[in-house]
Amino acid sequence: MGRWEPDARGRLAKAALELYDRHGYEQTTVAEIAEAAGVTERTFFRHYADKREVLFDGSQLLQARMLAAVHDAPAATAPLEVLAGALDAAADVLQERRSFAARRQRVIASHPELRSRELMKLALLSDAIAAGLRERGVPGPAAGLVAETGIGVFKVAFERWLDDPSEPQLGEVMRATLDDLRAVTGTVR
Amino acid sequence: MGRWEPDARGRLAKAALELYDRHGYEQTTVAEIAEAAGVTERTFFRHYADKREVLFDGSQLLQARMLAAVHDAPAATAPLEVLAGALDAAADVLQERRSFAARRQRVIASHPELRSRELMKLALLSDAIAAGLRERGVPGPAAGLVAETGIGVFKVAFERWLDDPSEPQLGEVMRATLDDLRAVTGTVR
Numbered sequence: 001m002g003r004w005e006p007d008a009r010g011r012l013a014k015a016a017l018e019l020y021d022r023h024g025y026e027q028t029t030v031a032e033i034a035e036a037a038g039v040t041e042r043t044f045f046r047h048y049a050d051k052r053e054v055l056f057d058g059s060q061l062l063q064a065r066m067l068a069a070v071h072d073a074p075a076a077t078a079p080l081e082v083l084a085g086a087l088d089a090a091a092d093v094l095q096e097r098r099s100f101a102a103r104r105q106r107v108i109a110s111h112p113e114l115r116s117r118e119l120m121k122l123a124l125l126s127d128a129i130a131a132g133l134r135e136r137g138v139p140g141p142a143a144g145l146v147a148e149t150g151i152g153v154f155k156v157a158f159e160r161w162l163d164d165p166s167e168p169q170l171g172e173v174m175r176a177t178l179d180d181l182r183a184v185t186g187t188v189r
Numbered sequence: 190m191g192r193w194e195p196d197a198r199g200r201l202a203k204a205a206l207e208l209y210d211r212h213g214y215e216q217t218t219v220a221e222i223a224e225a226a227g228v229t230e231r232t233f234f235r236h237y238a239d240k241r242e243v244l245f246d247g248s249q250l251l252q253a254r255m256l257a258a259v260h261d262a263p264a265a266t267a268p269l270e271v272l273a274g275a276l277d278a279a280a281d282v283l284q285e286r287r288s289f290a291a292r293r294q295r296v297i298a299s300h301p302e303l304r305s306r307e308l309m310k311l312a313l314l315s316d317a318i319a320a321g322l323r324e325r326g327v328p329g330p331a332a333g334l335v336a337e338t339g340i341g342v343f344k345v346a347f348e349r350w351l352d353d354p355s356e357p358q359l360g361e362v363m364r365a366t367l368d369d370l371r372a373v374t375g376t377v378r
Contacts, residue, residue, distance in 0.1 A: 144348070155337055
C-alpha cells in the first residue's frame with residue numbers, strides 16, 4: 001500500500017472482475033489477477049484474503065450506509081419508511097457502479113460458491129438492519145419482518161435495474177418496487 | 190435399502206442430528222453416525238452424499254408441497270393468497286416435526302457452511318415459487334417480489350414458531366406473520 005502502488009486495491013478488483021467474467025472464476029488465478037493489475041501476488045494478499053473476497057469488497061460500505069440511514073431516520077418515522085431510507089442509501093452507493101454491478105452479478109450467478117457467499121452477506125445485512133430497527137424501538141418480530149422484506153425488495157429492485165436497458169435510477173426502481181409490494185399486499189395509498 | 194435395514198434412512202437422519210447437536214457438526218464423523226444408526230458407512234453413503242446432506246433431506250418434500258399449492262390454487266386467486274396457500278402447505282409438512290426442526294435449526298445456526306447451504310436452498314425455493322407464479326400468469330417482476338416476500342415471511346414465522354414455548358400451530362403463525370406484513374405495509378383489512 002506504499003506510494004508506488006497507487007490504488008492497487010481498486011486495480012486488483014477491476015482486473016479480477018474482468019478476468020472472472022472473461023475466462024471464468026475457477027479458471028482465473030491470483031497470479032493472473034496480480035499480473036493484470038501490475039502488482040505482485042503478495043500485494044494481492046495484502047488487500048484480499050482470497051480471490052473470492054475481491055468480489056465482496058463493496059458489501060461493507062453498502063451495509064454501513066444502510067445502517068446509518070436506519071440509525072439517522074427521525075424518531076417518529078414508520079418502520080417501512082425507515083426501510084425506504086435505507087434502500088435510498090443503498091441506491092446512492094450503487095448508482096454510479098451499474099456496469100461494474102452488472103458484470104459482478106453475471107460472475108456471481110455463474111458459480112454456486114459465489115452465489116452462496118452473496119446470500120450469506122445479504123442474510124447478515126438483514127440481521128443488521130433488524131438489529132438497527134430494534135434499537136429504534138421497533139418490536140423484535142416486526143423488525144425481523146421489515147428487514148427480511150427489505151432485502152427481498154432490494155434483490156428484486158437490483159435485478160430490475162440491471163435488466164432495464166433504459167438505465168433508470170436505482171433509487172426510483174427501489175421506490176417503485178416498494179410500491180409494488182404495497183400494491184401486492186393490498187394497500188390503499 | 191434391503192429388508193434387513195428397515196428405515197435406515199430415517200434412523201441415519203435422527204442419529205446424525207442428535208450427534209451434531211450434542212458433539213458438534215465438525216466433530217461428528219460419518220462412521221459415528223452409521224454406528225449410532227446401526228448400519229455401515231456404506232449404507233450411509235447409499236442414502237446421503239455427505240454428512241451435510243443429511244440435514245437437508247426434508248427440503249425437497251417442502252418445496253414439492255409448496256409448489257403443488259401454487260400450481261393447484263384456483264385461477265382467480267390473488268398472488269398473495271396463492272402465497273398464503275403455499276405457506277399453509279409448508280406448515281402442514283413441518284407442524285409434526287417441531288422438536289426435530291428446533292434441533293436442526295440449532296445445528297444449522299452453529300455452522301456457517303450449514304447456514305450458507307440453508308440460504309441457498311431457500312433462494313432456490315424462492316426461484317421455484319416465482320416460476321410457479323409466472324406460470325399462473327403473474328407478471329415476472331411481481332412474481333419475483335411475491336416469492337421473495339414469501340420466503341421472508343416463511344423465515345420469520347418459522348423462527349417465531351420455534352421460539353414460542355406455547356407451541357402454537359405453525360399455520361397460524363404463518364397467517365399472523367402475513368397479516369403483520371400487511372399491517373407494516375399499511376394495508377386496510
